[in-house]
Structure formats: C-alpha cells, structure tokens
Ligand SMILES: Cc1cc2nc3c(=O)[nH]c(=O)nc-3n(C[C@H](O)[C@H](O)[C@H](O)COP(=O)(O)OP(=O)(O)OC[C@H]3O[C@@H](n4cnc5c(N)ncnc54)[C@H](O)[C@@H]3O)c2cc1C
C-alpha cells in the first residue's frame with residue numbers, strides 16, 4: 294500500500310512531495326492535467342513562501358528566473374506616491390520578494406520531483422474519496438481506478454474533490470472581484486522615459502479600481518500588470534470561457550482604464566493598449582467557507598492549500614499558505630509514519646497541527662481582506678479620500694513593514710514546537 298497519495302500537483306502538492314522526500318517518505322502525485330498544459334499569469338512570492346522553497350533547495354534557482362524587489366509603491370489614481378511598503382527585505386526577512394511566472398514555479402517544482410524520483414501520474418482525475426478505513430483511505434479516479442494509501446492529501450485546489458467528503462456543502466462562492474493580468478515588453482512601450490515617472494513596482498489606487506504594475510523578469514524588461522475589477526458571477530464554465538476570450542478581457546480593460554475621465558496615469562493606458570492578446574489572462578476570486586478542521590474522522594485524509602482555504606488574492610499569500618501547509622504537514626506525517634509512533638496519538642498530533650495552521654490562516658485572511666477593501670472602486674469622492682487617508686496613515690504609523698512582519702517572518706519549522 295502507498296504511504297501517501299497526493300491529489301493535485303499544483304503548488305502545495307509538489308512541495309508536500311519534496312518535503313516528504315526529505316524525510317524519506319514515499320508518495321505519489323496524481324494530477325488531472327497533462328505535463329504540457331500551460332497556465333498564464335505571474336505570482337508574487339513573499340519571504341514566507343520563498344523560505345519554504347529555500348528549505349527544498351530550489352530558491353537559488355528560482356531567484357534568477359523572476360524579478361527580485363523589496364518595496365512596493367502605493368500611489369493615488371494619478372500616480373502620486375502615497376508611500377512604500379516592503380513586500381520582502383533581504384535585511385529583515387532574509388529574502389526580497391520575487392515576481393515570477395506561475396508556470397515557471399510549477400515547472401521547477403516538477404523538475405525537482407523528477408530529479409528526486411517522485412512519481413507523478415498525469416491525466417488522473419480524482420472524483421472523490423471512496424471510503425476511509427481504520428488505517429487507510431481509498432480514492433477513486435474518473436477512469437475507474439481506485440488507490441489505497443495510509444494517508445491521502447487533497448492538494449487539488451479551490452474546487453477540491455476531496456474536501457466535500459469531510460465538509461459537504463462547502464462549494465466555492467464568487468467574491469465579486471476578479472483579476473485581469475497581462476504583460477508588455479518595455480521596449481514596446483512608446484515612451485519618453487521608460488516608466489513615465491512611476492516608480493516600479495507600484496500599486497495604483499484609483500477611484501475606478503486598482504492597477505498594479507510589476508516587472509516579472511529578472512532584468513525587469515517584461516512588465517506585468519494586475520487589474521482588480523468588480524464583476525458579476527459567470528458560473529464555473531463561464532469563467533473558463535472568459536479566460537480564453539482575450540477580446541472580452543481587452544474590452545473590460547479598455548472600458549475601465551482608457552477613458553480620460555477615469556484619470557489613470559499614462560503608463561496604465563500604454564500598457565492596456567500595447568498588451569499582446571495572448572498574454573491576457575483572468576482570475577475570478579472565489580471564497581470557501583471557513584473550515585475548523587482540515588482532516589477526516591480517522592485522520593487519514595487531509596486538505597491543504599486552496600482546497601482547505603481560499604486566501605483573498607489581495608495579500609499575495611495564496612501560494613505562500615499552500616507552501617507552508619505542505620511543509621508543516623510533512624513534519625506531521627514524518628512523525629506519525631515513524632516506526633516508534635503510538636497510533637493512539639494520531640488524533641492529538643493532527644489537531645495540534647490544525648490549530649497551528651488555522652490560527653495563522655485566520656490572521657492572514659483578516660490582514661488581506663482589509664487590503665482587498667481598499668482595492669475596490671469608490672463610488673464617491675469621500676470614500677476615495679478616506680481610502681487614500683487610510684493608506685497614508687498606515688505608512689505614517691507602521692513604517693515600511695506595514696504590520697506584515699509576523700506574516701513574512703514565519704518559518705514552517707516553528708510547527709515543531711507546536712507539535713511537541
Ligand atoms: C492567475 C493567478 C494569480 C495568482 N497570483 C498569486 C500571487 O501573486 N501570490 C500568491 O501567493 N498566490 C497567487 N495566486 C494564488 C495561488 O496560485 C494559489 O493560492 C495556489 O496556487 C494554491 O495552490 P494549491 O496547490 O492549493 O492549488 P492549485 O495551484 O490550484 O493546484 C491544484 C492542482 O490540482 C489539480 N487538480 C484539481 N482537481 C483535481 C482532481 N480532481 N484530480 C486531480 N488533480 C486535480 C489542478 O489541475 C492543479 O494542478 C494566484 C492564482 C492565480 C490563478
């Protein structure tokens with residue numbers, strides 16, 4: 294029988310597999326996609342995400358494949374700087390932040406799994422948990438195969454097929470916001486000065502929504518942007534169709550960011566106009582109800598990453614939380630799979646891990662939700678002024694750490710203290 298079956302090879306899955314490998318625990322990854330399927334967009338990895346990758350020995354390679362930065366500038370709608378916050382800091386956290394293609398992160402994780410001899414079974418769509426037994430669990434796949442393992446981990450994202458077994462009725466709910474992302478090469482900008490006076494990376498808080506501009510390549514010659522827009526729900530297939538409908542995405546950006554009266558800086562208009570359609574991608578933000586536990590009754594099945602919690606995108610912490618969940622769970626599984634482990638303690642050690650992680654998720658969600666409210670468009674002048682004041686006050690009273698020290702300084706190894 295397999296020791297650990299991991300469903301999903303996105304962000305959390307391979308990190309769990311590699312962390313287990315460090316403890317010499319065998320596992321197999323089951324992934325519905327094929328190895329060549331591409332996913333667009335860039336992600337920002339904060340120090341706490343990079344610390345996990347460093348523990349796996351792949352940070353030094355990834356660092357050279359994206360844009361390293363420390364300060365993120367906040368500006369009002371016309372590009373006037375309100376202040377700067379750290380998204381990372383070599384000095385304070387040992388890591389600057391890294392803006393990088395999502396697909397590069399995934400590729401590197403998979404490459405590392407292959408190097409370590411970890412088996413990945415592609416094109417395997419899990420349809421759910423068949424049953425949980427005393428000392429194992431069984432999952433079923435669309436092709437009819439069933440797999441039994443001592444532990445099953447659902448790392449299969451927000452639309453998880455593992456979560457409903459434990460927590461029925463926790464379908465994701467659309468949050469009312471979506472992201473639209475695109476990239477433009479700096480040399481394609483029709484510019485007098487490359488960035489038209491904006492200090493990059495920066496986040497522009499306009500009355501008509503927010504627009505982040507962030508270099509995404511090591512040398513900074515590729516500029517990515519991330520627009521946050523309010524939107525109506527389209528249903529799951531509707532969202533999948535929109536992701537491929539670049540004309541409609543372009544239209545949404547044009548409507549919002551081009552009109553003179555909306556007052557966005559000239560660089561925003563340039564970026565929107567010069568975007569090559571094939572770089573456009575979208576991301577609807579879903580939330581799942583808060584879970585008080587991430588495990589099954591017999592503690593043989595777990596969920597981690599987006600399958601366990603949806604982190605609002607506004608904190609740049611979705612992948613980071615998935616990584617931390619994975620590394621900390623590996624310590625738990627290493628403990629319980631050790632030959633001298635007393636099975637009577639299984640429930641106890643699992644709930645210590647859950648408390649440690651869920652307490653942190655609650656804090657992170659709280660922190661990032663406040664960020665998200667600022668990104669919504671403001672219907673009235675007064676609301677916009679209040680928003681700008683809040684941002685200004687944050688810098689004034691909290692300094693460049695912006696109250697995020699506890700979030701970025703976290704080390705997944707600290708779970709060992711909680712398990713003791
Ligand atoms: C466009 C975009 C931009 C983002 N930007 C940021 C950012 O800047 N910073 C940040 O920290 N986070 C960001 N996020 C969020 C971050 O990507 C997620 O939080 C993170 O990927 C969660 O990791 P995960 O492994 O839990 O889930 P996923 O990465 O979604 O991986 C789940 C995997 O499971 C597979 N799968 C799903 N169902 C099944 C099944 N039934 N059987 C088998 N396999 C299955 C999927 O194909 C996928 O490979 C972004 C997300 C998107 C989409």
Ligand SMILES: *[C@@H]1O[C@H](CO)[C@@H](O)[C@H](O)[C@H]1NC(C)=O
Pocket residue numbers: 369370371372373556
């Ligand atoms: C941005 O701030 C500057 C300086 O305070 C101000 O002149 C400008 O009108 C502001 N722009 C917007 C869109 O709020």
Ligand SMILES: *[C@@H]1O[C@H](CO)[C@@H](O)[C@H](O)[C@H]1NC(C)=O
Pocket residue numbers: 337338339365378379380390606607608609610664695697
């Ligand atoms: C950078 O900081 C801002 C403000 O706290 C936040 O909105 C953004 O999501 C952060 N990004 C990362 C990668 O931490």
Ligand SMILES: *[C@@H]1O[C@H](CO)[C@@H](O)[C@H](O)[C@H]1NC(C)=O
Pocket residue numbers: 655656659
């Ligand atoms: C969430 O944020 C609010 C407002 O800042 C604060 O009062 C509350 O204690 C926070 N909750 C947690 C669990 O951190």
